[in-house]
Amino acid sequence: MSQPRKMLVIYLDETDKYRSVPAYEAVVRKLLQLEIAGATVLAGIMGFGSHHQMHRKHLLGVPDDRPVVITAIDEEEKLRNAVPQIRPMIPEALMIFMEIEVME
Numbered sequence: 001m002s003q004p005r006k007m008l009v010i011y012l013d014e015t016d017k018y019r020s021v022p023a024y025e026a027v028v029r030k031l032l033q034l035e036i037a038g039a040t041v042l043a044g045i046m047g048f049g050s051h052h053q054m055h056r057k058h059l060l061g062v063p064d065d066r067p068v069v070i071t072a073i074d075e076e077e078k079l080r081n082a083v084p085q086i087r088p089m090i091p092e093a094l095m096i097f098m099e100i101e102v103m104e
Helices: 023-033 076-089
Strands: 002-013 038-043 055-057 067-074 094-103
Touching: 002 023, 002 076, 023 038, 023 067, 023 076, 067 076, 076 094
Parallel strands: none
Antiparallel strands: 002 067, 002 094, 038 067
């Protein structure tokens, strides 16, 4: 049986910081503190956003501000309550909600 859930998807850059810590790490730690059911950080190979600046991994594996995606899954109310607490940490990040179905 499946259960409807929401997924919060956050797009940011690998070099984004929050109080000298990588922003993706600070956000995931905050989501854990807020008891969100689960969160994952994914590093992208290449991408661009609203500023149309290309983000990618350079030759020889040296990072050049790669795109990063954080996904968090839980009930809609819990995720919506988390957004005001994480938005100040990543003010320029794109955040979207998606309807998902968790297969059990």
